[in-house]
Amino acid sequence: MTNRREFILKLVPLAGAAAVLPRVAMAEVPDLTESDPMAIAMGFVLDTTRANQAKYPKHTTEQFCGRCLHFTKPGADKARCDLFNKVVPHHGWCSGFSKRP
Ligand code: SF4
Incomplete structure (x- = not known):
């Protein structure tokens, strides 16, 4: 049987990992290249x-x-494109372009 203290001690490392993982994941989003097969298909x-x-x-x-x-980050020099889930430059383009209102 788990008491309250043991339960909390198990949660602390999980909470720390949850706080770090999103930052690690964002840092690992790669740049989209023109040679990427999906980029070629979309005319990127x-x-x-x-x-x-x-x-x-x-x-x-x-x-x-x-x-x-x-x-995903209007005004930035580059940001993640949520269509490719990769980082694209502000001045890039592909056939999936959809004008921001
Ligand atoms: S034009 Fe839009 S959909 Fe195409 S790569 Fe750029 S941000 Fe992504």
Whole structure:
């Protein structure tokens, strides 16, 4: 039978791990590269001016990650894209672009 003290002593390390894990997980989110298979499939480029206009005729240079709903930290130079779950630059672009209202 577990008494209250033993129960609390078991919780303390778990609480400490829970506090550290999100920071570790965020630090390990990799950058999205143009050679990533999903990036290729979505026409991702690190710079919106290099988007394939023939393949994506609706693309304009007014569209870039920093203005996209999937860019998780508006105003930052780079942030995690929640479509790829990888870090993308503010001026990147892919065909999943969805304008932030
Ligand atoms: S979904 Fe949006 S934020 Fe993600 S790579 Fe494409 S344009 Fe950038």
